[in-house]
Amino acid sequence: MASKRMGRQTVALEHPPSVESFACIGGKQEGKGPLAEYFDQLEQDSYFGQKTWEQGESVMQKRALELALHKGGLKEEQLDYILAGDLLNQCIGSSFALRDFRVPFYGLYGACSTMGESLALASMLIDGGFARRCAAMTSSHFCTAERQYRMPVPYGNQRTPTAQWTATAAGCTILAKDGPGPYVTHVTCGVIEDYGISDVNNMGAAMAPAAHSALTAFFRETNTAPRDYDLILTGDLGALGHRLLLDLFRLDGLDLAGNCQDCGMLLYDRQRQDMHAGASGCGCSASVLNGYVLSGMRSGKWSRVVMAPTGALLSPTSSFQGESIPSICHVVCLSRER
Amino acid sequence: MASKRMGRQTVALEHPPSVESFACIGGKQEGKGPLAEYFDQLEQDSYFGQKTWEQGESVMQKRALELALHKGGLKEEQLDYILAGDLLNQCIGSSFALRDFRVPFYGLYGACSTMGESLALASMLIDGGFARRCAAMTSSHFCTAERQYRMPVPYGNQRTPTAQWTATAAGCTILAKDGPGPYVTHVTCGVIEDYGISDVNNMGAAMAPAAHSALTAFFRETNTAPRDYDLILTGDLGALGHRLLLDLFRLDGLDLAGNCQDCGMLLYDRQRQDMHAGASGCGCSASVLNGYVLSGMRSGKWSRVVMAPTGALLSPTSSFQGESIPSICHVVCLSRER
Numbered sequence: 001m002a003s004k005r006m007g008r009q010t011v012a013l014e015h016p017p018s019v020e021s022f023a024c025i026g027g028k029q030e031g032k033g034p035l036a037e038y039f040d041q042l043e044q045d046s047y048f049g050q051k052t053w054e055q056g057e058s059v060m061q062k063r064a065l066e067l068a069l070h071k072g073g074l075k076e077e078q079l080d081y082i083l084a085g086d087l088l089n090q091c092i093g094s095s096f097a098l099r100d101f102r103v104p105f106y107g108l109y110g111a112c113s114t115m116g117e118s119l120a121l122a123s124m125l126i127d128g129g130f131a132r133r134c135a136a137m138t139s140s141h142f143c144t145a146e147r148q149y150r151m152p153v154p155y156g157n158q159r160t161p162t163a164q165w166t167a168t169a170a171g172c173t174i175l176a177k178d179g180p181g182p183y184v185t186h187v188t189c190g191v192i193e194d195y196g197i198s199d200v201n202n203m204g205a206a207m208a209p210a211a212h213s214a215l216t217a218f219f220r221e222t223n224t225a226p227r228d229y230d231l232i233l234t235g236d237l238g239a240l241g242h243r244l245l246l247d248l249f250r251l252d253g254l255d256l257a258g259n260c261q262d263c264g265m266l267l268y269d270r271q272r273q274d275m276h277a278g279a280s281g282c283g284c285s286a287s288v289l290n291g292y293v294l295s296g297m298r299s300g301k302w303s304r305v306v307m308a309p310t311g312a313l314l315s316p317t318s319s320f321q322g323e324s325i326p327s328i329c330h331v332v333c334l335s336r337e338r
Numbered sequence: 339m340a341s342k343r344m345g346r347q348t349v350a351l352e353h354p355p356s357v358e359s360f361a362c363i364g365g366k367q368e369g370k371g372p373l374a375e376y377f378d379q380l381e382q383d384s385y386f387g388q389k390t391w392e393q394g395e396s397v398m399q400k401r402a403l404e405l406a407l408h409k410g411g412l413k414e415e416q417l418d419y420i421l422a423g424d425l426l427n428q429c430i431g432s433s434f435a436l437r438d439f440r441v442p443f444y445g446l447y448g449a450c451s452t453m454g455e456s457l458a459l460a461s462m463l464i465d466g467g468f469a470r471r472c473a474a475m476t477s478s479h480f481c482t483a484e485r486q487y488r489m490p491v492p493y494g495n496q497r498t499p500t501a502q503w504t505a506t507a508a509g510c511t512i513l514a515k516d517g518p519g520p521y522v523t524h525v526t527c528g529v530i531e532d533y534g535i536s537d538v539n540n541m542g543a544a545m546a547p548a549a550h551s552a553l554t555a556f557f558r559e560t561n562t563a564p565r566d567y568d569l570i571l572t573g574d575l576g577a578l579g580h581r582l583l584l585d586l587f588r589l590d591g592l593d594l595a596g597n598c599q600d601c602g603m604l605l606y607d608r609q610r611q612d613m614h615a616g617a618s619g620c621g622c623s624a625s626v627l628n629g630y631v632l633s634g635m636r637s638g639k640w641s642r643v644v645m646a647p648t649g650a651l652l653s654p655t656s657s658f659q660g661e662s663i664p665s666i667c668h669v670v671c672l673s674r675e676r
Binding site: 004005008009011014051052054055080081085087088089090091092095096098099101102103104105106107108109110111117120121124125127128129130131132189190191192194313314315316317318321323326328 | 342343346347349352389390392393418419423425426427428429430433434436437439440441442443444445446447448449455458459462463465466467468469470527528529530532651652653654655656659661664666
């Protein structure tokens with residue numbers, strides 16, 4: 001047992017589970033961004049053929065799972081667990097997506113860190129011998145998030161420069177005991193960080209300390225340095241959060257500028273698409289991982305990648321009550337080699 | 339590996355983790371019910387000393403964790419993970435409860451099945467060698483749930499006979515690799531069931547099929563029968579859901595009437611306290627387990643107990659949009675003997 005735990009937050013997977021298949025779906029804006037070619041599907045209808053955006057988000061998540069199964073030549077009976085969650089109240093994006101599947105389901109809530117959390121738990125369930133194959137999955141939708149967290153979309157309210165744009169996207173990774181890779185070698189579970197930021201239009205600032213804390217634990221406990229990785233990719237800090245993260249590491253004497261990027265800054269052309277600080281939402285890191293990153297690793301572009309999706313654990317209610325924004329980050333280390 | 343998986347949904351823990359400590363907190367109504375003596379704390383102030391009920395629910399969950407640590411003579415540094423969730427939008431009951439703890443945290447959303455889900459995942463993380471000690475925890479609060487799911491409390495709306503009363507309660511179990519027991523021997527992960535029930539005032543009917551499905555899988559895959567257990571305890575089906583569950587099993591030729599009870603029917607004196615169909619909420623099964631049940635097992639009242647917390651995976655939004663109520667149930671088998 002001692003060998004699996006590498007410190008307070010990190011575990012090393014004894015027999016690193018393999019990515020067996022992956023898929024991602026995006027919407028209209030994602031199709032106009034620089035990563036468009038990496039999406040399996042780009043849907044132009046924000047309702048995904050349904051009557052409401054919430055139903056549309058469920059259909060999008062369901063399709064991501066179906067695509068990942070299809071691409072892997074797999075059937076749902078071959079999945080031992082699905083681990084999924086989303087941003088909607090009571091996570092209805094996931095539960096309504098999955099009610100037609102007869103697969104054991106553990107529901108998660110990690111806000112925009114859900115892709116990291118689901119991969120971490122799936123990896124441990126497989127490595128622990130409790131599952132042979134798991135799907136890890138999440139989604140977000142611009143229109144469902146806007147009306148839940150901010151304003152009804154038709155209201156057309158002004159956005160601040162630090163605001164981010166919730167991605168309409170879903171991503172699904174199917175992990176298995178064995179396969180072609182990449183492999184999940186380590187996972188680091190975050191602790192909640194809250195530096196007192198209460199501006200809901202500046203989630204990047206709220207989440208940067210969580211990314212810093214989890215990545216610091218990961219480097220320390222694995223006894224590695226940022227330069228040991230080809231790519232360190234945070235979830236959705238956006239432009240300002242990303243700059244704050246680099247600053248926090250600089251105070252520690254570490255320069256991450258060379259190989260640290262943020263999914264929120266990659267998904268859109270911020271200037272041309274008028275996306276302010278960048279993308280956010282569970283679907284942001286989920287779609288960037290399950291398209292651009294995993295296909296890039298398979299094609300040899302990168303060998304060792306650290307994924308660090310971040311989540312802001314607030315609700316509109318907590319903000320109305322004057323609370324600050326607790327945040328968390330879950331780190332997953334991917335490698336082409338076992 | 340093969341030995342751990344006993345079928346599609348059930349795993350047997352190789353070295354069954356032990357309950358090391360447990361605690362539960364209730365509110366005013368819980369203190370008037372027949373299980374009052376089993377609570378560690380009964381708080382008369384529905385705000386738990388805070389300004390809002392949501393902040394109060396967080397304080398209640400935090401206190402449940404502190405009490406469980408205290409009763410076990412443990413410090414937070416000895417916890418490898420906390421697995422927790424609740425009913426509030428974006429699970430703020432848990433995240434605000436835990437932001438002062440420096441413990442790695444995986445957030446869950448299983449609605450009222452969260453106590454089962456958190457125990458299941460904690461058991462596997464320990465048995466898999468990823469943790470030595472985990473806290474599994476959840477809460478619910480009558481006033482936060484009413485205003486989120488139904489009506490503002492001061493409105494005083496009429497309740498239907500099938501309505502249940504959300505418990506103001508929190509429960510925390512600390513599981514460890516070794517200890518005095520009871521031990522978690524098996525866990526069965528639920529699949530989502532949806533029989534088309536859409537009446538939000540009749541959650542018991544919506545959840546009964548999920549309990550039936552998960553318990554059936556548990557008995558089949560462990561090759562046991564209901565009579566092999568001293569107590570089979572569903573989460574919060576209430577009076578009607580409980581009757582439906584017995585009916586569903588009767589159709590299978592199984593009589594559960596002798597040893598199957600429901601936490602929702604145990605927590606309150608339904609007639610005297612005017613509780614209609616009984617209690618509900620994540621805190622219902624969490625407090626009944628972490629008081630009445632675990633102390634009863636330790637004192638020798640029961641040797642083998644099957645806990646089956648059920649969750650309704652709806653949201654007010656999904657109901658407004660005319661959707662039915664998908665439900666899930668996670669089964670945890672507890673035994674005094676390893």
